[in-house]
Amino acid sequence: MTERVLQSAGFLSRLRGRRAVPRGAYDPSFFLRRTAAVVGMALVFVALGALSGTYVGFDFMQAILDVPGGLVWMATQFVPSLTSLQKLDTILPALGSTILASIASSCTAAVLAYICAVLGSRSVGVGGPFPLIVRAVASLFRHIPVVAWAFILLFSFKQREFTGFFALFLTSFGYLTRCFLESIDEMSAGPVEALRASGATYGQIVAQAVVPMSITSVISWVMYMIETNIRDATLIGLLTGTGIGFVFDVYYKSFRYDIAGLVILSIVLVVIACELTSNFVRRKVI
Numbered sequence: 001m002t003e004r005v006l007q008s009a010g011f012l013s014r015l016r017g018r019r020a021v022p023r024g025a026y027d028p029s030f031f032l033r034r035t036a037a038v039v040g041m042a043l044v045f046v047a048l049g050a051l052s053g054t055y056v057g058f059d060f061m062q063a064i065l066d067v068p069g070g071l072v073w074m075a076t077q078f079v080p081s082l083t084s085l086q087k088l089d090t091i092l093p094a095l096g097s098t099i100l101a102s103i104a105s106s107c108t109a110a111v112l113a114y115i116c117a118v119l120g121s122r123s124v125g126v127g128g129p130f131p132l133i134v135r136a137v138a139s140l141f142r143h144i145p146v147v148a149w150a151f152i153l154l155f156s157f158k159q160r161e162f163t164g165f166f167a168l169f170l171t172s173f174g175y176l177t178r179c180f181l182e183s184i185d186e187m188s189a190g191p192v193e194a195l196r197a198s199g200a201t202y203g204q205i206v207a208q209a210v211v212p213m214s215i216t217s218v219i220s221w222v223m224y225m226i227e228t229n230i231r232d233a234t235l236i237g238l239l240t241g242t243g244i245g246f247v248f249d250v251y252y253k254s255f256r257y258d259i260a261g262l263v264i265l266s267i268v269l270v271v272i273a274c275e276l277t278s279n280f281v282r283r284k285v286i
Contacts, residue, residue, distance in 0.1 A: 080262040117177055139178070159242065164243065172229060
């Protein structure tokens with residue numbers, strides 16, 4: 001019986017075009033097969049890209065050839081001039097309102113998302129259908145782009161600051177809820193079980209075990225969300241007619257590229273400063 005099985009295994013190996021390799025032995029064709037699979041997948045992606053570009057009329061070669069000219073035009077036209085510095089009294093208030101809207105939407109969403117994440121967690125949640133409801137709502141808010149939320153809310157709240165704030169809030173709420181759920185579910189269950197065994201209430205378990213063990217990841221996610229919302233708020237301002245995005249749109253459409261370049265430079269500096277602040281806070285907390 002054993003000989004018959006071994007003969008069958010050898011026959012199947014010969015049908016596949018390679019020798020039977022004993023378990024644990026070195027197979028020299030492994031890396032060759034892996035390389036062939038990677039190359040094959042790369043060729044498939046290239047073919048799909050080429051077919052998609054042909055279907056929509058996109059010329060890849062022409063786009064590559066146009067890149068140097070586009071970079072030269074940007075480098076010459078979007079350079080801030082001395083006269084553009086006179087518009088800082090218009091740029092800075094709009095930039096400040098964009099930063100404050102981003103921070104407010106991120107922090108508000110973080111508070112509500114953390115409450116929902118704790119209640120909807122599989123390890124410390126209230127149970128029942130609530131975890132499923134929380135995950136469904138978070139998935140809905142997260143998968144709708146912030147631009148789509150801005151368009152939807154634009155019909156109800158018109159062009160004002162609250163429209164951009166609400167669009168950022170909904171997207172941040174869905175994203176942070178999912179992140180907080182994963183952070184809470186992945187933490188150690190030992191302190192929670194110990195408090196339950198000692199007769200602690202649900203509020204005591206959350207305050208003494210869940211919050212201390214998850215606070216570092218919560219702060220990290222909130223700081224990341226603030227960075228993301230500052231970038232998204234610029235795009236939202238183009239749609240809602242508020243903030244730094246609206247200022248950029250006005251000067252860009254007026255062909256004042258030097259002032260538009262100053263707006264872009266101010267946004268870049270704010271994003272870099274936010275990144276450095278976020279890294280500093282993470283190092284101190286973690």
